[in-house]
Amino acid sequence: MFDACLSDGNDTMPGVVLLPTLRSNLTMGQMGAMPGLELEQKWRSIAEPGAEPLEFLRKAYGSISVDYRKAVHGIVWPALGAPPNMREPFRYTFDLARSLLAIHAKAAKAVNAVPPAEYRKIVEMLIDGVLSLSLIGTSSPEWFDRETIWLEFADAWEKIRCPDGMSPIEFAFKKAQAAPLELTEVWATLSGASPARLTLVASAGWYLQDEEKDGEFFMPVELVGELIGVRGAAAPMAGSRILDELIKGGLLIVTQEAAPKRARRLKFVVKRTDLYRPPA
Numbered sequence: 001m002f003d004a005c006l007s008d009g010n011d012t013m014p015g016v017v018l019l020p021t022l023r024s025n026l027t028m029g030q031m032g033a034m035p036g037l038e039l040e041q042k043w044r045s046i047a048e049p050g051a052e053p054l055e056f057l058r059k060a061y062g063s064i065s066v067d068y069r070k071a072v073h074g075i076v077w078p079a080l081g082a083p084p085n086m087r088e089p090f091r092y093t094f095d096l097a098r099s100l101l102a103i104h105a106k107a108a109k110a111v112n113a114v115p116p117a118e119y120r121k122i123v124e125m126l127i128d129g130v131l132s133l134s135l136i137g138t139s140s141p142e143w144f145d146r147e148t149i150w151l152e153f154a155d156a157w158e159k160i161r162c163p164d165g166m167s168p169i170e171f172a173f174k175k176a177q178a179a180p181l182e183l184t185e186v187w188a189t190l191s192g193a194s195p196a197r198l199t200l201v202a203s204a205g206w207y208l209q210d211e212e213k214d215g216e217f218f219m220p221v222e223l224v225g226e227l228i229g230v231r232g233a234a235a236p237m238a239g240s241r242i243l244d245e246l247i248k249g250g251l252l253i254v255t256q257e258a259a260p261k262r263a264r265r266l267k268f269v270v271k272r273t274d275l276y277r278p279p280a
């Protein structure tokens with residue numbers, strides 16, 4: 001038998017019969033946070049053979065773009081098929097943050113320490129799926145408090161070094177494109193290189209040093225060349241030349257020379273504020 005309760009206003013589908021819990025140690029307040037029975041049935045429908053996995057998500061959460069719905073589905077679907085003892089609820093928010101950060105970065109949006117407030121709706125979608133499909137155990141009672149899970153997501157967002165499908169260097173270039181530093185006028189006398197390329201690579205270096213404890217990082221010349229828009233055999237030389245310009249100008253220093261199959265180890269000279277202004 002299901003216990004009938006009214007929604008407390010936090011549910012996606014208010015006023016429907018709420019799911020009971022099979023775990024007697026949960027309080028009535030926690031039970032009141034469970035999604036409705038109709039929602040549970042719809043979430044379970046995405047597991048039916050031949051069903052369009054995102055169709056229910058499109059109807060129930062139509063204001064959320066398909067990429068974000070896919071991100072949530074990509075977490076719920078594998079967990080649904082895993083044995084209960086193999087599920088890792090503590091990873092759900094981290095995996096979602098990593099996926100959303102990738103979408104965010106690919107859209108060249110500025111990446112801040114705090115996730116955008118509009119992502120709350122996506123986290124709510126994940127919570128509905130996790131609770132509806134009983135993808136948590138008694139060791140994860142925090143999933144019954146939506147504010148706590150939002151804060152878990154925000155914490156993961158801040159800690160992730162690179163999003164799903166990107167290397168730290170690629171992510172640094174994405175951040176550099178979205179929020180570059182500003183090179184000062186003195187560069188006109190230091191280098192004849194393209195100001196746009198200098199700014200992009202310098203900005204990526206600034207973000208990379210900020211991520212590393214010792215402030216040092218690698219920048220493979222071929223990858224740098226590709227990330228500034230040069231393709232094919234010319235990419236390594238292009239990447240090497242632009243890095244050399246920043247080194248000669250004093251904004252980057254070499255802390256370890258290149259070795260076979262190993263890039264130079266570099267460091268961004270943060271104290272050279274005569275050469276740059278940090279991103280706004």
